Amino acid sequence: AQTVTQSQPEMSVQEAETVTLSCTYDTSESDYYLFWYKQPPSRQMILVIRQEAYKQQNATENRFSVNFQKAAKSFSLKISDSQLGDAAMYFCAYRSGNTDKLIFGTGTRLQVFP
Amino acid sequence: DTGVSQDPRHKITKRGQNVTFRCDPISEHNRLYWYRQTLGQGPEFLTYFQNEAQLEKSRLLSDRFSAERPKGSFSTLEIQRTEQGDSAMYLCASSPPEGLGQPQHFGDGTRLSIL
Numbered sequence: 001a002q003t004v005t006q007s008q009p010e011m012s013v014q015e016a017e018t019v020t021l022s023c024t025y026d027t028s029e030s031d032y033y034l035f036w037y038k039q040p041p042s043r044q045m046i047l048v049i050r051q052e053a054y055k056q057q058n059a060t061e062n063r064f065s066v067n068f069q070k071a072a073k074s075f076s077l078k079i080s081d082s083q084l085g086d087a088a089m090y091f092c093a094y095r096s097g098n099t100d101k102l103i104f105g106t107g108t109r110l111q112v113f114p
Numbered sequence: 115d116t117g118v119s120q121d122p123r124h125k126i127t128k129r130g131q132n133v134t135f136r137c138d139p140i141s142e143h144n145r146l147y148w149y150r151q152t153l154g155q156g157p158e159f160l161t162y163f164q165n166e167a168q169l170e171k172s173r174l175l176s177d178r179f180s181a182e183r184p185k186g187s188f189s190t191l192e193i194q195r196t197e198q199g200d201s202a203m204y205l206c207a208s209s210p211p212e213g214l215g216q217p218q219h220f221g222d223g224t225r226l227s228i229l
Contacts, residue, residue: 004156035217044117045157045205045220091156100145100209101170102218104156 002027004094006105013082014113020067021077021108023092031097034068034075039107040088048090051075053097079110087112116140118221120206126227127196134192135224139208146189147218148181149205150174157205163189193226201228 003026013019025034036048051059051068058066063083067076079086092105119138127133139146144165149157160179161171165186175181178197183189193200203225207218 037220044222047217047219050217093156099170100147100162100164101159101172102147102149102157103159106154106156 002029002032002094002096002103004092004103004105006092006108008108009106010109010111012111012113013079013086015082015084017082018078018080019082019110021079021090021092021110023075023077023105025073025075025092025094027073027094027096029096033095033097034066035093035095035102036064036066036075036077037091037093037104038086038088039091045091049077082112084112084114086110118206118208118219120204120221120224122224123222124225124227126229128229129196129198131196132192132194133196133226134190135204135206135226136188136190137206137208137221138188139206140210140219142210143208143219144186144211145209145218146183147207147209148189148191149207151203151205151223152201160191196226196228198228201226 005024032053034051037045039045049061063080089107091107093102121136147162148160151157163183178194181191203223205223207220209216209218
């Protein structure tokens with residue numbers, strides 16, 4: 001069975017600085033997708049960025065980028081120029097290539113200090 | 115563009131009662147998902163539909179849980195004879211039909227509290 005591990009329960013960063021959130025996963029499949037979702041307090045979960053396993057190029061979305069290391073089964077999220085609005089729970093998620101369900105990690109709570 | 119809508123936002127009930135939640139997906143999204151999220155944890159998959167067909171159910175979904183999507187539009191999740199352990203946030207998500215790589219769009223969730 002696939003698993004997703006987020007080993008950092010909490011992280012903090014100063015405004016305008018860069019922070020990296022870690023995620024590792026375990027799978028025997030070669031076809032899959034990886035996602036980072038953001039869940040602000042008492043608000044809905046929104047997609048931050050996604051990565052297809054067959055793509056070697058790391059995905060980027062404005063200030064958000066990933067470091068996808070397929071052999072190491074690592075999928076970290078880098079947030080550049082952190083903003084106060086980035087404060088939230090961040091969840092890493094895995095989706096197999098032949099099923100629709102998402103498997104989530106336990107999340108990392110990111111605090112951003114002015 | 116209307117997002118995924120869930121009703122109610124909060125539900126407080128006594129142990130042993132039945133509860134039903136509703137989810138309205140984004141229009142034209144043919145896939146609909148239910149997840150459960152307990153405090154300090156990531157969401158756990160419960161079940162999903164493609165149109166009106168329920169294609170996968172988690173082992174977490176005991177026989178007290180039932181989900182329907184009768185016309186391929188909105189979905190309901192019913193919990194019968196609620197237990198303390200059912201207290202959680204129930205999240206609904208939907209995704210478009212273009213492929214498995216499409217991201218899931220989440221609603222605000224229904225928070226269930228069992229007294």
